[in-house]
Amino acid sequence: MKIRVYYEDTDLGGVVYYANYLKFCERARSELFFQNGMLPLKDGCHFVVVHIDASFKKSAKFADILEVKTKILEIRKVFVKLRQTIFKQEDVVFEMDVKLAFICNEKPSPIPKEFLDLFQNFSQEF
Amino acid sequence: MKIRVYYEDTDLGGVVYYANYLKFCERARSELFFQNGMLPLKDGCHFVVVHIDASFKKSAKFADILEVKTKILEIRKVFVKLRQTIFKQEDVVFEMDVKLAFICNEKPSPIPKEFLDLFQNFSQEF
């Protein structure tokens, strides 16, 4: 998934504001569902991020075109772990491991089967 | 209402990104309700902005302290018009006239009486 850096993404340092890399990663996670004709929601239940471990390695600038790659690290009944890496050409700009849980009525809940299947099918990098 | 400009609010131009003044104005509108022990929501219904006319007069920078002043221009059954002005000390940085409607089930709906009363009581600048 390609992402262009716009004015809104930068701060006065002239580079992408640090929290915005998390937005880019969320876009890539959502696109996984969209590209497969799904929404990452079901019956009012949805995924939430419960943990991230992230390294900011280089700066991205206005007008840069970034690429987000996502790899599935672990799939369990109640959570999934992904590694998301943002590249600027060959350089790694940002990398994070993210753990997602599924929530119904504010409580952790088993991930629906169609979503587990989706993750399984993408157990290769996408 | 005082607002501090943080990194997140700026862009690579070193000043506040233009859309963020609208966020600051929304914060001031919400605070009107909070300060009176209310939320700007009722029974799943809420306000939406239907029109704005805005002038960007000066730039605000990182660490600036801004002040948002709000004046009620017109109160009707189904909409309210406000003028919101953002000051940096005595200078006007931004000014907008904003028209708000009230929406239930995605349809325009009469503004609840307690909200009309709230606006009436604040028909002076706040």
Added chain:
Amino acid sequence: MKIRVYYEDTDLGGVVYYANYLKFCERARSELFFQNGMLPLKDGCHFVVVHIDASFKKSAKFADILEVKTKILEIRKVFVKLRQTIFKQEDVVFEMDVKLAFICNEKPSPIPKEFLDLFQNFSQEF
């Protein structure tokens, strides 16, 4: 220019937060430059929005695909006026007239010739 609505763009009302339509329009303005091999910056000088008049006509939701169309209304030495319309399929979601000035050292300044030429060439909708 197509824009996908992500989680980050929505608010608790379930629809796009009102200030974010301004972000989408800025992306489209920047893309005009990018698509022509330019940046909307020159020698530390850049465009700033000085006035907008905007109507919010319908709501856009998570996962919607929006399209931003831009039309040049007026080109002068020191400012340019555009009309930017955001569509969801055939429906108009948002429309704004925006006036842009060019700023060097925080002062209004003539728009560089290559940018005036760019606007002239796009005097049709893009």
Added chain:
Amino acid sequence: MKIRVYYEDTDLGGVVYYANYLKFCERARSELFFQNGMLPLKDGCHFVVVHIDASFKKSAKFADILEVKTKILEIRKVFVKLRQTIFKQEDVVFEMDVKLAFICNEKPSPIPKEFLDLFQNFSQEF
């Protein structure tokens, strides 16, 4: 440092969008400097986040008042490690360990003495 949750901070899930907790933490880091009459910048050099390890423990909602507490974990010549915890009353909503480096001309650089002193003085929680 107290932070109010506004519309802009929420997403369609009705709670604070996950990346926004990082914004709240950055505000608290900046306020440490502001409260001591400083800016977190010097001669064009500034801090950058190089690593975060963050846990999202509860959801914060519109109108909530959150509190960010910051504790200094480690101070070195070229980096500093902080623990930032966001509370909603007594509940921990979010917690992250963040490592900050200081950057001049895009290169890591020793943290200026006045900033090291500032961190030293705040080696207690603030």
